Amino acid sequence: MKYSYYPGCTLKNKAQDLDIYARRSAEALGFEMEEIPEWQCCGGVYPLGSDEIATKLASVRALNYAKEQGQDLITLCSACHHVLKRVNDDMKNVQDISDRANNYMALEEPYRGETKVLHFLEVIRDVIGFDELAKKVVNPLTDKKIGAYYGCLTLRPGRILEFDDPENPKIMEDFIRALGATPVIYSMRNECCGGYASLKDPEFTKSRTSQIFEDSTGFGAECLITACPLCMYNLNKSDADTKVPVYYFTELLAEALGVKEEA
Amino acid sequence: MQKIGVFVCHCGTNIAATVDVKKVVELVRYEPGVVFADDYMYMCSEAGQEKIIEAIKEYGLTGLVICSCSPRMHEKTFRACAEKAGLNPYMVEVANIREQCSWIHKDREEATKKAVILARAAIAKVNLNTPLKEGESPVTKRALVIGGGIAGIQTALDIADAGYQVDIVEKEPSIGGRMSQFDKTFPTLDCASCILTPKMVEVNQHPNITLYTYSEVEKVSGYVGNFDVDIRKKARSVDFDKCTGCGECSTKCPLGKIGKIPSEFDRGLKNRPAIYMPFAQAVPAVPVIDRENCTYFKTGKCGVCAKICPSKAVDYEQKDEIVTVKYGAIVVATGFDIINLDKFGEYAYNESPDVITSIELERLMNAAGPTGGHLERMSDHKQPKDIVFIQCVGSRCDSEEKGKPYCSKVCCMYTAKHAMLIKDHWPDTNITVFYIDVRTPGKNFDEFYRRAVEQYHVNYIKGQVGKVKPQPDGSLMVQAADLLDGKQINMKADMVVLAAAVEPNPGVRKIATMLTASIDNNNFLTEAHAKLRPVESPTAGIFLSGMAQGPKDIPETVSQAGAAAVKVIGLLAKDKLKTNPCTAQCDTLLCNGCSTCANVCPYGAITYDDVQVMDHGLRETRRVAQVNLALCQGCGACTSACPSGAMDLQGFSNRQITTEVDAICR
Amino acid sequence: MSMNEEKKEYRPLIVAFCCNWCSYAGADLAGSSRLSYPADVKIIRVPCSGRVNPMFILRAFERGADGVIICGCHPGDCHYSTGNYYARRRMALLFSMLEYIGVENGRTRVEWCSAAEGAKFSKTMNEFCEKIQSLGENVRLGDLRCKN
Amino acid sequence: MANVEKQVQLIKDISGSDPYKCMRCGKCSASCPSYNEMDIKPHQFASYIIRGDIDELVESKAAWKCLSCFACIERCPRDVQPGKLVDAARQIVERQREGDYLQPDEIPALLDPETPQQLLVSAFRRYRR
Amino acid sequence: MQELIDRLKELIADGTIVRAIGWKKGDMPYNPEPAYFTEAEDFDDFVYDGFCGANLSKMMIEAGKLEGKTAVCLKPCDTYSFNQLIREHRVNRENTYIIGVGCRGKLDIEKARKAGIKGIKSISGVEIEGDGDVVFDTIYGEKKMAYKDLMLDRCHVCKGKEHVIYDELIGQSQDTDDADRFEEVRKIEAMTPDERFAYFKTELSKCIRCNACRNVCPACSCRKCVFDNTKFDSQQKANVDSFEEKMFHIIRAFHVAGRCTDCGECSRVCPEGIPLHLFNRKFIKDIDDFYGEFQAGKDPEAQSPLTDFTFEDLEPKDAVGRGDK
16 A cells, blocks of 8 residues: 655644654554655645635645655644545535636646555554554553644544544544553543644643643553654653653654554 | 316415416316316315316216315315215316415416426326225224323323323333423412422322333334333332332432432432432433443442332342334424533533522522522522523524524523512522513413512613623623623623523434434424424324424413314314325236345335236236335335336335426426 | 616516415515525416426427526425426436436426525526526527527 | 625625524633633634624634634534634734734743644744734 | 247137237338238248347237237337236236247348348348348349348347247347447437537437337336327417427437337337437436446336435435436
8 A cells, every 4th residue: 555645844844753654653553654755844734715726735735745646645743634534625615616726736637535544553544453552562562651642633633534523532542552552531631732822822832731641641641642743842841740751652653563663 | 088177266366466377277178187277365264165066067077176276275175075076086186276376476377387287297197096094993092192291191181081092102211301390480489399280199009101211212103093102111110019219228328428410300400319310300210320430230239229228129130121013193292401511611501600590590599409599699599699691592593503493482581580489589699681682472471571560669771791701710701892882891700590491402413313304494393384383293193282383382382282182183073084195006917026025114014925927818826015095105115116117016016207398397 | 868778778577376275375485584695586376397398398488488486395395295206307307308408407496495485486587587587588589499 | 784784794605603692602612722712712703793893802812722623613502613714814814904913023932842833834824814 | 030930820729819919021122010910821821030020019019909819029129018007007918919029130231232232132141040131132233231230230239139028939039239238328318418419409400200119118108198189278279379399209218218128119210210219219328327237118016216216305406417427
């Protein structure tokens, strides 16, 4: 199985771990991620304005490239996942945006949202299956109590992203279980970490992340996993008493699959 | 050639404000066949009708066109009026220039033009009308009530008291419905079972009422006055005649002790055995075996209940039985349930046992409930100190996939009731109600709510809750905003009670389809007229009672049940009903005998006979279609299926419709 | 003056066949709720969408209608149980045939509309009028066989 | 007056949501992580727009404090999507005035070695044209 | 052919049948015509060769009413029509003796004309049993054409050479199916709406309303056609409006939709050469696409697609614009 792969800006430097472990794991799991040549940054946040076109074109280019390859498009970063899926939905279902974007792009064949966008975790859940994943685990993370930190962008809006139940997700918990560890469910797992506010108001972000650590460790989490470089940054910046280590989910995946140290 | 009179109604200003009525009269006067045209303020009034009658007599009118409101409104009135003047009632056509013209158009010229065109179409049609004669059909003097909750019970009792036979079909093992699950009722705090149980017993003992519990309506055919209904009596596995209702079987059922089957009646807060009565006061007091869970039915082993039953009533061999009964009228009283809360993950209903629905709270407070009436948290069985009520969970919701657009109507009142009852029993409980609006129209209703605030000091906060967060210490954190104070609130609670939206019983769609009764977007049954015929379905012979028609509380339900009963009694009191004369008719000279029409007839009204015909002087025996006029309901499916045009529909003939098309497209 | 000019602009002629039980009642509800739609729509009441013979539709087109819409009860809700199911097949085939002979798509439409859906009725009619307005006058069906 | 209507229409057009649908239930304010940072609260956005107090909304801190976490959008029972409304206000600022919340020259001081690109691009897109 | 004649004579002689319906020689070697055969000498003119394309099944509507049994010669495709007539109770099976005759495709004289063959005096090689070329003896000398090249278009998309109903079979058949039945329809579907309209306008403008298509069509079996029926003032022939003139073929195709077996007689008999079967075949293709494959006349018990439905049927809006995506 071959996918077009959209890494996004941060995975190319500050979040290389997220990327590298994903690639190794994918190989171990038997699928291929083919990086889109000349991808452009998605912009990090989805332009909400229904008249915003130019800011969506980078995503459309990536989506159209995948369409031309006849491949599904895979992403890892929560933000890219969010933006790509929403732009794709616009292209498919919002006539006006779709028409205007296509006018700009002047493609041979207009792009109408044909590409399927998948988060890496969705590939594991829907294509490989958590049972299959569990079978491939060589270093089960037994006895580890892990809190999944979803943040906001992976889940919402649920109707468009269709990633998981936006209020009671379980995909990361199932993932943790498949790695042999014990998932810790806590209320703040789908609450925002403060996001880009950390640039101008780091104190605010710290108050958010403190709550996240307090809640997750209160339920017994020994570490957190995330799919978002910005969440990772904000959580790491926390000075909470209850702070625990935070990992990219792909790092634990690579570890469980026994491919972490390779290369 | 017909002599047609055209009567244009002003409907006060309803029509006249937008349609130039005088101009319509002027313009239709010269249409073919028209010998008289006039307008009047209210055509449907007595004076208006008098005018019509006079014109019929004076001009020898043979056909009438009334330009007025929808024919669904007053066609009957004008037909009766024509009949009074000795004209066949089916020589009347109504041009709808109100609902389909004046009310939706603003431009006077445009609306007038359209009114003229609609009148022309009606005139063209009347030119081809022929006098039709209504047939008669007998009335089966027996009513069916679907649903045995308070709505069904009250309807059945009222009909039965008037001397007619009534059958109740209830899918659960006992009648009683939702009301039997309640603890107290607002606004008087009567004990629900104290007022319901006597009615249930009365139903059981009434000589005119037959109960089909644990039964479902399987098939409905026929029409008003003459319905044929198949009722599936699901195998109870207990012999009705032998069982004494001692309950020994339920106590001894080994599954009762293991406790794996959640009790439907107790909303899953308690378990029940495989052989069970839903609740102690069940009517009939005969248990059923839940075959899906019973060990005997699953493995062939066990059989304890049969062994210990003192009257040998347990019968594992019983089979579902289908009975077919004839009815003259059918009442739908299928009631409601609350919506599924899976889409409201933010309230942690599925995550925390201490987040419950109001109906679960009813069970928890009921002396016969799972905790014997002691209010406790399901997680640790401790008495909750801080209780938060969240209103409008899924009500007034714009998103179809999540909730319902309507107000559920009962939640504000029952929440005030719950708060007061809890405070009555456990005065030091802190109760907070998060509301969007408090809606209490009804006699003594607002007083009731105020009492909760003023006398019981229930804390009402305006602001919908955003999230309920289960905490590591087992409590619940309720995150909300007090909109009036402008503060975000994080409130600790031991228990959260959700006022989930009501919705019609999910089974109602299937039943409505069987009955061809119309249903709205929310699966509530549609009434024939929102104001004037609120307890009748547009389908003749089908009546509505209770929540199946729309959200309502118990007093309203009981009043509507009575109203539905009166309508049923009015129908059953007749010996014969007039039948629709707009039936299909076969031209035997044209009929090929190909059977196409019979294939599409939903009523089996078409049969084939060999008949002698004379065609161009040749006598021949031909196989031709015959329409049974008592069965034909006039849908016209046969007419458009017929390849040769032999089948036609009286009142809506091919010629009549094409002539309307021509008139409109002229 | 400008008023007069506006009046002269092309207005389509639209025939709507509405079943008595659902759609005609839905149209009435649109009326009593004052949910407007263009006066171009003229409704013909039929007992059931299953009563609508394809010939009525062709007849309307031939006589100058620019659009024909058939409204019936939602599938499953037909007052006569099954009439709309037959109508659905009949119209699917007829519409496909009209497309085949080169008549513009969109001149014909089937919409299921219940007695409770006044808003939907009005919305549908507005949409349909707009569509027909954009398609302009119907010449093709009147012109299919032009030999004199 | 006409100008206000135009602005309201502009917000409706940009946001694609209808402020008249709001029933003031406050679920947005209840869910908002930035509630305390905001001077105009999420449940008030619709009223400000309907009243025509667009300037006030546009000049408020609320426009910059929204985290685009979509909690209000996800939970809004009326599909009003307060997050989109305030974002439209923010865009009006960015498109028409010189009121960007983030100036390029202040950036270096805000950075630290770990700052991910994602933070910069997100903030850039949200805080300025 | 002789075997067929002998057998028919024998059946008459032993009283099994009273008469037979077959083809008799026409005034030209390529236009045999349907006929009744009762006496032994009638059979002198009996012919069954490549030019006997006429579908005789419809004649049984009237013949079935006559005293005694009638034998009818039906080619494989004709038996579908007969089955459909049984389904519609239009023929009397009891009174019918079906001889299923072999077929190796029927011939279209227009194809010879198009190939420049004129002045035909006689034709050989059109016998049912043969497999050689067709040889024309013309006033300009001898001309040859491959049998296949002379075949009616419809035979290239033959439903198969199996008789779906018969009492006995005489003669061998050869498969002729070598083209895609819906190819022509697809070609039209692929055109732009303007092209389609222009195409049909041109074709239909040729119509002279001779009614040959209607008269030959086994599905057009109504006692009285709606187009001749004065009860429908809207469809009267003498009416001032031109409604039926414009819509005749569309309505006729709709009337036979789900009942038409695609026998192709309409196009064969059209004096103006209008490809009328393209209407019927479009309906057949749509029915297949929308509701699953259906062959009218294959099974006399099967419900016609237009008097049947499923709850999940395609919505009319999805029936159009399928080529646009």
